[in-house]
Amino acid sequence: MIKVYAPASMANISVGFDILGAAINPIDGNMLGDCITVETATQFQLKNKGRFVKKLPKDPKLNIVYQCWQLFCQSIGKELPVAMTLEKNMPIGSGLGSSACSVVGALVALNEYFEKPFNEQQMLTMMGELEGRISGSVHYDNVAPCYLGGMQLILDEMGIISQSIPHFDNWYWVMAYPGIKVSTAEARAILPAQYQKQDCIAHGRYVGGFVHACYSQQPKLAAAMLKDNIAEPYRKKLLPHFDETQKAVKKLGALASGISGSGPTIYVVSDDLASAQQIELWLQTHYLQNEDGFTHICKIDQQGARTI
Numbered sequence: 364m365i366k367v368y369a370p371a372s373m374a375n376i377s378v379g380f381d382i383l384g385a386a387i388n389p390i391d392g393n394m395l396g397d398c399i400t401v402e403t404a405t406q407f408q409l410k411n412k413g414r415f416v417k418k419l420p421k422d423p424k425l426n427i428v429y430q431c432w433q434l435f436c437q438s439i440g441k442e443l444p445v446a447m448t449l450e451k452n453m454p455i456g457s458g459l460g461s462s463a464c465s466v467v468g469a470l471v472a473l474n475e476y477f478e479k480p481f482n483e484q485q486m487l488t489m490m491g492e493l494e495g496r497i498s499g500s501v502h503y504d505n506v507a508p509c510y511l512g513g514m515q516l517i518l519d520e521m522g523i524i525s526q527s528i529p530h531f532d533n534w535y536w537v538m539a540y541p542g543i544k545v546s547t548a549e550a551r552a553i554l555p556a557q558y559q560k561q562d563c564i565a566h567g568r569y570v571g572g573f574v575h576a577c578y579s580q581q582p583k584l585a586a587a588m589l590k591d592n593i594a595e596p597y598r599k600k601l602l603p604h605f606d607e608t609q610k611a612v613k614k615l616g617a618l619a620s621g622i623s624g625s626g627p628t629i630y631v632v633s634d635d636l637a638s639a640q641q642i643e644l645w646l647q648t649h650y651l652q653n654e655d656g657f658t659h660i661c662k663i664d665q666q667g668a669r670t671i
């Protein structure tokens with residue numbers, strides 16, 4: 364039997380729409396991600412369990428884990444009789460890469476079970492295709508960090524889909540999921556088809572500046588560059604009182620804040636644990652909308668998907 368844990372991820376990180384993402388890990392030891400097991404069977408079976416199992420599609424063939432198995436079998440050229448179990452611990456439509464957790468967990472578990480028929484690039488290509496089926500277009504900024512860990516910059520050139528870039532070890536990422544759903548496909552559909560020249564120039568400056576600041580280890584500059592002029596102006600209306608929340612966390616010492624993925628989770632950066640804890644408390648009281656909501660103080664997860 365193989366069991367794989369696939370961690371939550373925050374895509375975009377404000378500056379890198381579709382090209383930047385990081386895997387995250389709560390510092391209190393909680394496992395924020397899906398788990399998938401693969402076992403021997405005489406015919407294919409898929410069982411679902413976990414806190415968010417009720418939010419999965421009713422039709423089992425629409426479960427992305429089933430589609431992972433199908434694509435894996437097609438790519439290998441034969442039907443593989445296995446029993447898979449999805450532990451759906453991640454809320455769907457949360458901005459924490461829930462579908463990526465299932466995609467990466469399922470493909471890594473299958474690849475491990477069958478003694479690695481596919482290499483890293485082949486795996487990432489399959490992951491991107493499956494993520495694209497869900498959101499309407501291929502984007503690797505959740506699957507790459509979830510699979511490989513760390514902060515990943517999507518390159519998609521010369522056969523290289525993604526590579527990791529340095530980050531700041533002392534940064535805490537306070538994540539707050541309010542408990543409401545935002546569909547990634549819908550949050551992509553509301554974005555403009557074209558952008559003004561000055562917006563493209565500013566965007567290049569922000570993402571280039573952030574990557575430069577990460578490499579040269581200038582945390583203040585990096586935090587100042589965490590600006591989103593591509594998605595945030597159009598998506599913030601989907602989140603509860605976003606502008607007020609940003610102002611409030613800034614007063615509590617936040618270095619930066621923004622939308623995680625397509626939302627409604629927000630991330631807040633702090634380099635001080637006491638301030639991160641105060642921010643978390645404020646978010647628990649003011650940002651969460653129902654009992655499904657939660658907060659976690661996280662660090663960037665270096666490992667990515669792993670057998671447990």
Ligand SMILES: Nc1ncnc2c1ncn2[C@@H]1O[C@H](COP(=O)(O)OP(=O)(O)O)[C@@H](O)[C@H]1O
Binds near residue numbers: 459
């Ligand atoms: N195993 C799965 N985990 C998460 N979503 C799934 C899964 N299987 C199918 N889906 C569908 O994929 C879509 C995921 O929605 P999306 O807004 O992209 O969520 P997220 O951004 O959290 O990945 C939903 O329509 C959901 O029903």
Ligand SMILES: N[C@@H](CCOP(=O)(O)O)C(=O)O
Binds near residue numbers: 380458460
């Ligand atoms: N770059 C994508 C990321 C979506 O992340 P998710 O966690 O909301 O699925 C986008 O912004 O559309």
